[in-house]
Amino acid sequence: MKISIENIPAGSEPEIIIKCNEPDESLLQLIYSIKSSSKKLIGFTDLQMHIINPKDVFYFESVDNKVFIYCEQKIFQSRLKLYEIELEYENSDFFRASKSTIINISKIESVSPVFYGKFEALLQNGEKIFISRQYVPVFKKKLGL
Template identity: 65%
Template sequence: MKITIEQVPEGGEPEIILRCNDPDEALLGLIYSVNAGARKLIGMNGLQMHIIHPHEVYYFEAVDHKVFIYCQEKVYESRLKLYELETEYESGDFFRASKSSILNVAKIESLRPVLYGRYEALLHNGEKVYISRQYVPVLKRKLGL
């Protein structure tokens, strides 16, 4: 694969041009992740609204009809539903890990199998998140296994 980077004239808009015969799943995933990187999340902390970049998110979790955004050190509340977040970010590094959580694959430090086909993911911030057995195939596909 050949990669060419050109300087954009001042005032010009950056663009990405892909030349290929047939775009495969990996290439389409790359395109979607580039697009997902541009979208930002709004997280609430009390009455304050915070702009959160998706690459800062470790995971999303639904608890008591509320959705929370877990970052390195802070937790924010989202006004979006879990299924909306899944649809918005599944083409990037995010995948459904259980009925109540969506996990960022890029934030996983290690994985270990636990009882009944489930996995335990240790994240870079030290937190542990469990992956339900029905979502393990999705995780393996995201990791290219």
């Protein structure tokens, strides 16, 4: 892959041009990460609104029709629905692990197979999350297996 960088006049908007035959999965993921680098999540605790970088999120979980954002030390509530989060971050490191959970792959420390085709993911913060057997193929695809 060839990479070129050109200087532009001051005040001009930066532009990225990609030349390729067919965009593959890794290229699409790169494009998405560039586009989403400025995206922020909004999380709520009591009466405070917090701006959260998606890279700091370990997982999202839906409980009693409320969606929670789990970071390393804090938990926030989101006004987005789980399916909206899944659509927003489908081309990133996030994937649906069960009906009620979306996990950030980059925060997984290890994965172990458990009973009936499920996997158990140990996150970097020590939490364990189950990956339902119906989502295991999606997980493997995200990992390139």
